[in-house]
Amino acid sequence: MIEIRKITRENRDDLNLKNEPFQMPGRLIPSLKDGLWDYRVEWFEEAKSLCFPDENYDFEQYSKDGFILGAYEGEKCLGIGIFRDTCWKYSYLYDLKVCADARRKGVGKALIEAGMAEARARGYRGIYLHAQDDNLNACLFYLNCGFEIGGFDNHIYNGTSQEGKADIIFYKQ
Numbered sequence: 490m491i492e493i494r495k496i497t498r499e500n501r502d503d504l505n506l507k508n509e510p511f512q513m514p515g516r517l518i519p520s521l522k523d524g525l526w527d528y529r530v531e532w533f534e535e536a537k538s539l540c541f542p543d544e545n546y547d548f549e550q551y552s553k554d555g556f557i558l559g560a561y562e563g564e565k566c567l568g569i570g571i572f573r574d575t576c577w578k579y580s581y582l583y584d585l586k587v588c589a590d591a592r593r594k595g596v597g598k599a600l601i602e603a604g605m606a607e608a609r610a611r612g613y614r615g616i617y618l619h620a621q622d623d624n625l626n627a628c629l630f631y632l633n634c635g636f637e638i639g640g641f642d643n644h645i646y647n648g649t650s651q652e653g654k655a656d657i658i659f660y661k662q
Contacts, residue, residue: 490562491560491562491567491594491595491596491599492560492561493558493559493560493599493600493602493603493615494558494559495556495557495558495559496548496552496557496558496559496563496569497552498548499513500559500566501548502558503559503566503569504546504548504559504571505543505544505545505546505644505651506566506568506569506586506588508540508541508542508543508544508561508586509540509589510538510539510589511538511539511540511589511592511624511627512536512537512538512542512625512626513533513536513537513538513623513624513625513626514532514536514537514625514626515531515532515533515536515537515623515625516530516531516532516623516625517529517530517622517625517628517629517642518530518531518610518622518623519532519622519638519655519657520639522581526637526638526639530625530629535546536559537623539624539655544584546584549561551571551583551599554573554574555571555572555573555574555580555581555583556572556607556611557569557570557571557621558570558572558600558604558606558607559605559610560587560599560600562591562593564650565654566580567587567588567591567596567602568585568586568587568588568591568596568597569584569585569586569600570582570584570585570600570601570603571583571584571585571605572604572607572608572616574611575589577598577617578613578614578615579608579613579614579615579616579660580604580607580608580611580613580615580616580617581602581616581617581618581619582599582601582616582617582618583618585597585600585601585618587600588611589590597630598634600619601616601634601661603615605661614662615661615662616636616660616661617639617658617659617660617661618631618658618659619642619656619657619658619659620656620657620659621651621654621656621657622654622655622656622657623654628657631661632659634661635661636659636660636661637659637660637661638657638658638659639660640657640658641655641656641657641658642655642656642658643655
């Protein structure tokens with residue numbers, strides 16, 4: 490059984506959960522018409538695999554400016570959610586990751602639900618996040634968790650090695 494609990498000084502090493510490869514079978518293409526967001530999916534001819542570089546998160550920094558949740562099976566950390574405080578009415582989901590062998594088992598959704606409860610307890614309306622448009626599985630996961638598209642940024646990666654990608658901003662209330 491999965492248990493969601495805050496990451497504290499005692500289990501802070503879990504914050505640096507290793508990144509593992511994930512599939513990128515396509516991209517989400519949002520569109521805005523008459524103030525309403527919609528989207529379509531563009532499938533790649535060949536799915537790509539990507540693994541983000543491992544982070545070295547500073548527990549003191551991230552716990553001071555927000556909260557960190559871990560998903561546990563016994564003492565094994567299966568996933569983490571890093572939520573940042575903002576001056577807006579939404580807590581910012583800075584990072585969400587789940588071990589490859591625990592994906593599609595409700596771990597990510599449990600982290601989102603617990604994050605939403607904590608965000609509301611802190612006075613926020615909900616959660617927002619950015620996801621790359623070509624990380625289709627993540628985009629569809631967030632939509633499936635009740636997030637809505639709230640914005641699109643096709644300039645953020647200009648001049649970088651990620652040129653050609655865009656960020657989709659998702660909100661959940």
